[in-house]
Amino acid sequence: MRHWILSLILVTATQACGGAGSAANPATVDRSTPAATTTAYLAAAQTANVEAMLALMTPECREKEKAGERAFTKAIGDGKIKLKTHDMRPPEVTGDTAKVSVKAVFIADGKDDNEGMRFELKLQDGAWLITSIG
Secondary structure (H helix, E strand, C coil): CCHHHHHHHHHHHHHHCCCCCCCCCHHHCCCCCCCCHHHHHHHHHHCHHHHHHCCCECCCHHHHHHCCHHHHHHHHHHHHHHHHEEEEEEEEEEECCCEEEEEEEEEECCCCEEEEEEEEEEEEECCCEEEECC
C-alpha cells in the first residue's frame, strides 16, 4: 500500500512540473551548451511558454524581452506572433560567449513571415544564458 501511494505522489509531482526535463519546468532545462539553451528557448516559444523562455536569459535580457516593443518574447506572450518552424545553425563559440543564428517562420496576422534571428549567449556559473535576441 505504501509503495502504491509513493508511486502516485511521484506521478502527480512529475505531471505538476510538466514532466522531467520539459520546457514547462525551467529548472530542469539543459543549459550545458549554447545549442541546448537555444533549442530549449525555441521549444518553449513554440508552446508560448513565456516563463520557460525568460528563465533561459540573463536578468538584463529578461527585462528587455519583457518590456521591449519589438521584443520577440513579449510578442509571443502577447499572442501577436507564433513560432511555426525554425532551423538552427551551429553555434559560433568564442571562449565564454556564443552566437547562434536561426532561420524562423512565424505566423503573424494569419500569414507566414520568414525571419532571421540571432541569439547571443554567455556562459555564467556553468550554464549558457541568452544575453540578446535580435
